[in-house]
Amino acid sequence: MSAPTTHRSAEEIGRTAQGPRPLPPLGATREVPLPEVVTETLPSGLRVLAVRRPGVPMVETRLRIPFAGPNPTADPAFAARAELLSSTLLTGTAIRDRVAIDDELAAVGADLGVAVDPERLLVHGSGLAAGMPTLLEVLAEVLTTASYPDQELLRERERLVERISVARSQPRTVAREALQRKRFGDHPIALEMPTGEAVAAVTPEEVRATHAAGVVPRGSTLVIVGDVDPDAAIAAVGKALGEWAADGTARSLSAPPLPGAGPLELVHRPGSVQSQLRLTGPGLSRDAEGYAAFQLANLVFGGYFSSRWMENVREDKGYTYGAHSGAEFVPGGAVLGVETDVASDVTAAALLETRYELGRMVAVPPTAEEIDAARRYAIGSLLISLDSQGGLASTLAALDAAGLGVDWLRERPVRLEAVTPEQVAEAALAYFAPERFTGVIVGDADTIGSRLRALGGIA
Structure with a gap:
């Protein structure tokens, strides 16, 4: 039978009979160990960055679409349409409803999410590396044939108005909105949250038109990181998103004025x-x-x-x-x-x-x-x-x-x-x-x- 061990405190471990154990100085970190990034721009204008990061059999995707409004000043109507678009992008396509989209992704351990701000629309995804073709297939379907079903959109519009009302009652939201106005005046970057009234006025037809005009590949970037071969991943993107095309270029936000000193x-x-x-x-x-x-x-x-x-x-x-x-x-x-x-x-x-x-x-x-x-x-x-x-x-x-x-x-x-x-x-x-x-x-x-x-x- 082995001898019982005696618990030692951190202070005891850090000392010897001669006194405290000397700690070696921290060495300088000279470089972040990162893999190579393979980059290619597809014929559609979509820029793809692919990185092999093994360790876990997963893959992460980040699709960034510049998504500024057409007006040089803050436009509550566009902000409302963009917010509702991001909330309903995954609610249906030409061939799948919300449940079918979720089921298709879940079958390969994947998911998709959407976020929007005054600068960009972000579609983020993750899943098993083996399921990347399915993840890209669903992403392509959403980008090219998102249907924004009337019933889904109207239901989400009602929920969004309520969430905005609750958010606007919070002191941190009040402070953030006041700060952004102080910083940027009427520049679009100051309008991070639309008003409930503007959201309530948005129609399904307006959301579909906003998608058609702004969800475009040229000027957008897709990043793929995971246990994948970068060249094969880019080829898979080209195959899955080959039908995603448009004449225009994603609209980037103009530079706002920087805040000046003042009371x-x-x-x-x-x-x-x-x-x-x-x-x-x-x-x-x-x-x-x-x-x-x-x-x-x-x-x-x-x-x-x-x-x-x-x-x-x-x-x-x-x-x-x-x-x-x-x-x-x-x-x-x-x-x-x-x-x-x-x-x-x-x-x-x-x-x-x-x-x-x-x-x-x-x-x-x-x-x-x-x-x-x-x-x-x-x-x-x-x-x-x-x-x-x-x-x-x-x-x-x-x-x-x-x-x-x-x-x-x-x-x-x-x-x-x-x-x-x-x-x-x-x-x-x-x-x-x-x-x-x-x-x-x-x-x-x-x-x-x-x-x-x-x-x-x-x-």
């Missing part, structure tokens, strides 16, 4: 016991020189749990459960967002501490230790995000839309490792100075207004 707008939400703080300013796009330094500066300020701002308003002051800052990428650039939710009675104090931490980024630039911790986090989170087939597929689709490829990912650690404290200080000065920001505060103005206005910078 914060106080949005009155009567009776609210919480306030939503949303600050914003210009950011830096991923392909810009200096983006790596900007990313590290953001992490030090508020981009992860150990950031300065989080330590202040959550750990030290207890004003909030969470505070976050980060870049949002838009056509032609990026915006920096700073957001937290706090109780009404500490709204002014939270804003004061937020401005203080922004100013401290300029006056007391991040130290080498802070930067190194942020660098390790950035590289580690990048590796984790790409570990799954789905994560890699989504990342490649997003980067391709920005004109970037897999080499940008591979070289990311090298660029992060090369950033110096001086470069991070320059990024902090350029993008985190308090006077560069504008934004909104949503809350009960009767409760929070006087203290906020006493701080200044409130419209």
Whole structure:
């Protein structure tokens, strides 16, 4: 009989008779280990990216169709049609109803989903690698013969109106819509959710016409990642989607104006016991020189749990459960967002501490230790995000839309490792100075207004 084992604590394991066990320093990650991406543009104009990622016998697909409206300003009618189209795209085709589509996909362990925003229509899928021909066959059928049955569409229209009504009662939705208007004015990118009235007015004929005009292959991109041969996968796409053709090109969203500095707008939400703080300013796009330094500066300020701002308003002051800052990428650039939710009675104090931490980024630039911790986090989170087939597929689709490829990912650690404290200080000065920001505060103005206005910078 073997001798019983004795449980040792982590502290005991980490010590020897001579003292604590020395930990070797973390080595520099020089490259993200990623497979080759095979790319081909089909005669229809559809761009296909295929990657072999074995390990599990699955495949992930991401079809991205630029899906901007025809008007240069926000169009509630088009936004409503696009939202209803995405909700009903999989409800029927020329030969299958909703149930038959689901059954066909389930038979090969696959599924399809649809999402839409002001920039693109996304049809995402996953399934067993052996079932990829069926997944592509159903995708092609939906793209070419989606019927939008009247009964299905009218039922979904009613549900969508109700969901929008519920969403618009939520403070985070109110804050997001106010922030987008503050950032982009009447540009279409500001209209992320249509009104219930606009959705209720949409007819099945309008949804079918929107599909015919906008769901087109030229300008669209299909990413396939999984346990597949890339060349064979592209050939399968060509065979399955060969009938998907159109004369036009998918409509890309124009670049919006980036937000300028200015006072914060106080949005009155009567009776609210919480306030939503949303600050914003210009950011830096991923392909810009200096983006790596900007990313590290953001992490030090508020981009992860150990950031300065989080330590202040959550750990030290207890004003909030969470505070976050980060870049949002838009056509032609990026915006920096700073957001937290706090109780009404500490709204002014939270804003004061937020401005203080922004100013401290300029006056007391991040130290080498802070930067190194942020660098390790950035590289580690990048590796984790790409570990799954789905994560890699989504990342490649997003980067391709920005004109970037897999080499940008591979070289990311090298660029992060090369950033110096001086470069991070320059990024902090350029993008985190308090006077560069504008934004909104949503809350009960009767409760929070006087203290906020006493701080200044409130419209």
